[in-house]
Amino acid sequence: MKLYEYEAKEILAKYGVKIPRGRLALTPEEVRKIAEEIGKPVVLKAQVTVAGRGKAGGIKTAKTPQEAEELARRMFGMTIKGLVVKKLYVTEYQEVEREMYLSLIIDRATRRYLILASPMGGVDIEEIARKEPEKIKRVYVDPFEGLRDFHIRSVVSWLGIKAGTPQWDQASSVVKAMYRAMTELEAELVESNPLAVTKSGEVVPLDARIIVDDNSLYKHPDLEKAFEEDPRDVTEFERYAQRIGFNYVELDGDVGIIGNGAGLTMSTMDLVYHFGGRPANFLDIGGGASRDVVKEALKVLLKHPRVKSIFINIFGGITRADEVAAGIEAALAEVGSSGKKIVVRIKGTNEELGKQMLAKSGIPLFESAEEAAQKAVEMARL
Amino acid sequence: MTVLVGPNTKAIVQGITGREGSFHAQRMLEYGTKIVGGVTPGKGGATVHGLPVFDTVEEAVKATGADTSVVFVPAKFAAEAVYEAVDAGVKLVVVITEHIPIHDTLKFVNYARARGVNVIGPNCPGIVAPPVKVKLGIMPNNIYQVPGRIGMVSRSGTLTYEISYQLVRAGLGINTAIGVGGDPIVGTDLVEATLMMARDPDIDAIVVIGEVGGDAEERLAKLYAEGAIKKPLVGYVAGRTAPPEKRMGHAGAIVMLGSGDANGKVKALREAGIPVADTPMEVPQLVLKAIRK
Numbered sequence: 001m002k003l004y005e006y007e008a009k010e011i012l013a014k015y016g017v018k019i020p021r022g023r024l025a026l027t028p029e030e031v032r033k034i035a036e037e038i039g040k041p042v043v044l045k046a047q048v049t050v051a052g053r054g055k056a057g058g059i060k061t062a063k064t065p066q067e068a069e070e071l072a073r074r075m076f077g078m079t080i081k082g083l084v085v086k087k088l089y090v091t092e093y094q095e096v097e098r099e100m101y102l103s104l105i106i107d108r109a110t111r112r113y114l115i116l117a118s119p120m121g122g123v124d125i126e127e128i129a130r131k132e133p134e135k136i137k138r139v140y141v142d143p144f145e146g147l148r149d150f151h152i153r154s155v156v157s158w159l160g161i162k163a164g165t166p167q168w169d170q171a172s173s174v175v176k177a178m179y180r181a182m183t184e185l186e187a188e189l190v191e192s193n194p195l196a197v198t199k200s201g202e203v204v205p206l207d208a209r210i211i212v213d214d215n216s217l218y219k220h221p222d223l224e225k226a227f228e229e230d231p232r233d234v235t236e237f238e239r240y241a242q243r244i245g246f247n248y249v250e251l252d253g254d255v256g257i258i259g260n261g262a263g264l265t266m267s268t269m270d271l272v273y274h275f276g277g278r279p280a281n282f283l284d285i286g287g288g289a290s291r292d293v294v295k296e297a298l299k300v301l302l303k304h305p306r307v308k309s310i311f312i313n314i315f316g317g318i319t320r321a322d323e324v325a326a327g328i329e330a331a332l333a334e335v336g337s338s339g340k341k342i343v344v345r346i347k348g349t350n351e352e353l354g355k356q357m358l359a360k361s362g363i364p365l366f367e368s369a370e371e372a373a374q375k376a377v378e379m380a381r382l
Numbered sequence: 383m384t385v386l387v388g389p390n391t392k393a394i395v396q397g398i399t400g401r402e403g404s405f406h407a408q409r410m411l412e413y414g415t416k417i418v419g420g421v422t423p424g425k426g427g428a429t430v431h432g433l434p435v436f437d438t439v440e441e442a443v444k445a446t447g448a449d450t451s452v453v454f455v456p457a458k459f460a461a462e463a464v465y466e467a468v469d470a471g472v473k474l475v476v477v478i479t480e481h482i483p484i485h486d487t488l489k490f491v492n493y494a495r496a497r498g499v500n501v502i503g504p505n506c507p508g509i510v511a512p513p514v515k516v517k518l519g520i521m522p523n524n525i526y527q528v529p530g531r532i533g534m535v536s537r538s539g540t541l542t543y544e545i546s547y548q549l550v551r552a553g554l555g556i557n558t559a560i561g562v563g564g565d566p567i568v569g570t571d572l573v574e575a576t577l578m579m580a581r582d583p584d585i586d587a588i589v590v591i592g593e594v595g596g597d598a599e600e601r602l603a604k605l606y607a608e609g610a611i612k613k614p615l616v617g618y619v620a621g622r623t624a625p626p627e628k629r630m631g632h633a634g635a636i637v638m639l640g641s642g643d644a645n646g647k648v649k650a651l652r653e654a655g656i657p658v659a660d661t662p663m664e665v666p667q668l669v670l671k672a673i674r675k
Contacts, residue, residue, distance in 0.1 A: 019668075051566060051627070106484060106488055106566060106567060108566050108567060108597070109598070111491055111567055125639050125641060125642025126641070129470060143489055144489070144492065147405070183485070186483055186485045188460070215457065215482060215633070216483035245545075246629040249629075251625065260540055261541060262538060262593070262632040263536070263538020263541030263620045263632075264544055264633075265589065265621040265630075266593060266621040266624060267541055269621075269624075270620060270621065270644075271661055274660055274661060284416055287520070287539070301618045316522070317521060318520060320524075348543070349522065350524060367663070
């Protein structure tokens with residue numbers, strides 16, 4: 001679950017970090033009121049949980065409350081990477097001396113917390129990594145020992161801040177607060193980019209991002225509730241899929257994909273692409289799917305406006321071919337094929353039974369996944 | 383030899399009275415695995431498929447001499463189960479459970495490793511070794527009937543079955559297959575599992591099945607290029623068409639902060655001199671070619 005910028009910043013503030021003055025607004029009138037309260041130029045920041053909102057026009061500066069309100073009228077309701085802007089975070093405008101980068105993740109290779117720090121920030125970490133990899137410092141923290149003072153000193157000094165200055169203490173408190181957010185909220189990512197030194201000489205997180213582990217949400221009822229009320233960048237459809245019991249990711253092609261298991265399903269997408277087609281989605285029915293799950297999964301693709309053909313690729317272990325076949329039949333009986341061509345390749349448990357059932361329904365069956373993929377691509381072109 | 387398991391492996395199933403635990407305990411027994419008991423707190427004294435059920439892992443180990451545990455308990459209790467198994471003295475814990483909080487995994491994996499205990503998983507299909515008839519996990523039994531000299535290491539379950547099936551059809555038997563798990567943090571990662579296989583004299587070539595997310599494939603490519611692995615490797619990487627910042631079914635299958643793209647992995651492996659199949663069906667040909675060299 002991705003937290004909004006304002007939520008992430010409020011958490012850092014709760015943990016002792018000084019953040020720019022600001023509040024969340026839901027209407028242009030509120031934006032004006034907040035701008036008046038702040039009494040200085042303000043920044044309007046669209047609250048959407050995708051990267052790159054600045055380039056998409058989701059961050060604007062206003063000199064007066066009047067201008068803030070006018071800008072807000074245009075920003076509310078705009079769409080950024082498919083997400084509609086419903087919330088604007090209005091904060092005081094800060095003149096920036098220098099921008100830095102700071103983040104915390106869990107490092108897979110060392111199985112430790114990893115702090116990434118760079119004295120150069122404001123652009124994506126991938127860009128920093130590409131252009132000036134030597135500027136990125138990596139500090140590893142043992143999950144049992146936790147964050148120690150030498151870790152903090154090492155990070156803050158790398159950011160180019162001098163010991164004994166007020167900035168040193170401010171930056172140290174940012175590191176501590178980010179680490180606390182990481183461990184207490186069970187986050188996958190805590191990031192501040194940019195973390196700025198302002199012209200007035202203060203270290204302030206101008207942006208903040210926190211991604212919390214979905215699997216630990218049950219331990220954090222307040223976050224769970226916030227997510228229930230507002231699922232952010234998770235589409236209604238993806239939520240529906242989760243409830244039924246399959247994994248779904250929207251892509252932009254026209255060949256619908258159903259597979260069992262994440263790896264096999266991705267491989268099925270890749271196979272379609274390999275033969276010149278474009279996958280419309282990723283849909284993994286998981287292990288041991290019942291006919292109902294298969295039925296609901298297929299119905300989704302049968303009703304999908306962009307999908308022209310559907311490739312179902314099943315390698316059954318605990319998933320039974322006859323259950324899959326029954327699910328396919330049930331979906332077709334309920335909503336019809338809507339002119340979409342279905343191609344099936346099915347192996348594994350109860351394979352013969354499943355094939356017999358599908359043969360009766362006249363659905364093309366393939367032994368080879370490659371041939372099936374080629375057929376699905378060809379059918380999408382018709 | 384086979385990797386991590388052998389003819390004397392004796393295992394218990396934690397969560398044996400649950401639906402999944404009970405179902406797969408039966409399948410593991412049918413495969414030939416020495417499953418000697420199970421653990422479910424509060425159900426001690428019961429029997430499942432004729433196996434004794436204990437309240438604690440300690441009791442189970444004492445009574446049966448088990449050296450391995452397979453964990454099927456629900457995500458909320460999985461960390462507890464692993465700590466208990468480690469403290470009871472087993473040497474290998476295979477965690478099948480999916481959706482365990484990553485901070486829990488981070489800790490129990492470190493805890494186990496610091497005590498010399500191997501963990502496979504979480505969120506994995508397990509390990510299977512046809513030459514010794516040991517399966518600790520949920521792979522379909524019928525695919526792993528042909529013993530042989532190929533090692534398999536994979537981040538995906540069904541894709542492993544698919545490629546195993548293709549290998550067997552091409553006349554290649556399997557020595558050991560390890561599904562390392564689809565989570566970002568796993569007890570034994572792709573690189574470590576490959577290195578274990580590289581040390582086994584009865585393995586001629588290793589098939590490595592990667593996917594989008596993380597940097598295990600890149601690290602493996604680097605080690606191979608440096609000469610740390612002398613055996614032929616053949617790769618396949620799923621998710622070349624996966625979009626960034628979207629989780630592709632597995633918790634670990636995500637491109638984040640610009641790292642983990644599947645095409646980058648294919649490139650790294652190929653540049654290191656490891657042949658990478660474009661489709662799962664191409665894997666057997668590449669393996670045959672690699673062995674003949």
